[in-house]
Amino acid sequence: MAEQEYDYDLFVIGAGSGGVRASRIAASHGARVAVAEEYRVGGTCVIRGCVPKKLLVYGSHFAEELQDASNYGWTVEKMHFDWPTLRDAVLKDVDRLNDAYTTTLENNKVERFLERATITGPHGVRLASGRDITAKYILVATGAWPLMPEFEGNEHCITSNEVFHLPELPRRIVIQGAGYIALEFAGIFNALGSAVTVVNRSDAILRGYDETLRDRLLQITMARGITYRFNCPITKVEKQEDGCLHVWVKGAQDPIPADAVLVATGRRPNVAGLGLETAGVELGERGEIRVDDTAKTTCDSIYAVGDVTDRVQLTPVAIREGHAFADRVFGNKDVRIDYACIPSAVFSQPPLAGVGLTEGQARNAYGNVKVYSSDFRPMKNIFAHRPERGLYKMIVDAQTDRVLGIHMIGPDSPEILQAAAIAVKAGLTKADFDATVALHPSMAEELVLMR
Incomplete structure (x- = not known):
């Protein structure tokens, strides 16, 4: 099939953060682009993930701030x-x-199909309405x-x-899991006044984060009233006549x-029913689409970016992957993603953040x-009469003095870490931090005062 016979140069399935960025950049390079989205434009982060969740976190903080206000007069x-x-x-x-993301696509002349699309071959896509479309890529x-067990x-x-559509605030809520999503919602509902019980199949929270900070968060959240039951996965949920749920663990x-x-x-x-097998696209052990370092799948004309590849499930990573893909394929720029030293945060209460290697x-x-x-x-906890303490850790290579990782828990930790992540990514040393004058009084100054 000659190139001019394709309906589009690029057809994107999924209008989330990665798909929208790839569409926009590809179009800016002159490509004819279309995108299909079966729900709403914006994807998980914008529609049912980190953005609305962070707004709930902000809303829940007022419970604490209003209680502390009297101590400030x-x-x-x-x-x-x-x-x-x-x-x-x-x-x-x-x-x-959703409107803003839609406008972005419109302004960049990306055609939108608000319906499900499936793959019919290396260059073929079929819309839920029955229309068949061809694309070079x-x-x-x-x-x-x-995942629902x-x-x-x-x-x-x-x-x-x-969870964002609950008709009323639950008086009692059981949360299964102890990853970042579970603990963020546990903090939200606890602050808003719900009785929160976290049940987990293992005996640890936040696997992959620094162990000392995980222990500190567990202690603080327990003191705030969150109940934990470890090695206790849910085995059955029974709904009673009055609507109450009985949760058996x-x-x-x-x-x-x-x-x-x-x-x-x-x-x-999210690969179920996409038709990937029709184009010979291979999946990994976890059901993820296998890609190389250019985001290419096992089919030369099909690429994948974002969480569907299960490399790093973070919105900024999906955006960078989408941007890099479009620059490589349509902008003649050999851009590759460096996955080292990606900062991450848990918007628990208090929040936790880290970049680079943990101590272990x-x-x-x-x-x-x-x-x-x-x-x-x-300092903000002094008038609040809360004994909660912040903790910052810096991990340093003893041979070179290079900072390998920074991890912190305490108020505004994610906001502080972003700047510190630049230093870790740049390969700065502990001596570089020591040579920096502290900004006083601030929590961030602890980064340059650690001994």
């Missing part, structure tokens, strides 16, 4: 929280962002989908997709009563490392 009377008000405000902003950017009564449970004699059950046990690549990872890789830390009480 403020009189706050008749405090009352209304879940529908916060929920609807968040959903309204999701609508705004196809990009799969369908993201990931919440198999157990009796799981139809009574919700995932992070549905492994080894328990009695059920946990709840008004809502949120399952946050991970996400899997550094010892395994380098053997001889130095660990510097600062264990301090944030």
Whole structure:
């Protein structure tokens, strides 16, 4: 088939962060681009993920701030929280962002099909309406989908997709999982006044994060009233006549009563029914689309970016992958993604953030490392009479003095870490940090005062 016979130069399946960026950049290089999205433009992050969740985090913080206000001389009377008000405000902003992403595509002359698309071959796509389309290249950017374990009564449970649409604030909520999604929602509902029970199939939270910070977060959240039950996955959920849910967990004699059950046990690549087999696109062990360092699949004309590849499930990574793909294929730029030193954060309460190697990872890789830390009480907690302490850690290669990782827990940690991540990525040394004058009084100054 000659190149001019294709309907489009690029057809993108999935209008999330990676798909939209790839579409826009490819179009800017002169490509004829179309994108199909079966739900809403914006993807997981914008529609049912990190953005609306962060807005809920902000909303939940007011519970703490209003309680602390009296210690700063403020009189706050008749405090009352209304879940529908916060929920609807968040959903309204999701609508705004959906419109903004749609406008971005329109302004870049990217044609949109608001329906499901499946692959029919190396250059073929079929829309749900029955229309067949051809494209020189196809990009799969369908993201990931919440994983719902198999157990009796799981139809009574919700995932992070549905949690933003709860009709009312649950008085009691059980959350299965102890990853970042589970702990972020645990903090939100705990702050808003719900009784929160976290059940997990293992005995640890936030696997992959620095162990010392994980322990600190566990202690603080337990003190805030969150109940943890480890090695206790859900075995059954029963709905009672009054609407109450009885949650049975492994080894328990009695059920946990709840008004809502949120399952946050991970996400899997969203590849079901895409027709990848028609083009010889191979999947990995976890169901992810296998790609090389140029995002190319095992079919030369089909590429994939973002969570569907299960490399690093972070929105900024999907955006960079989409941008790099478009620059390589349509802009004649050999751009490759460097996956080292990607910062990440957990918007728990308090938040946790890290970049680079953890202490355990550094010892395994380098053997001889130095660990510097600062264990301090944030100034904002002094009038609040909270004993919670912040903790910053710096992991340093003992041979070269290069900073291998920075990890922190405490107020505003994600905001502080972004700048610190630049230093780690640049390969700066502990001496470089020591030579920097502290910005006082601030929590961030602890980064240059660690000894």
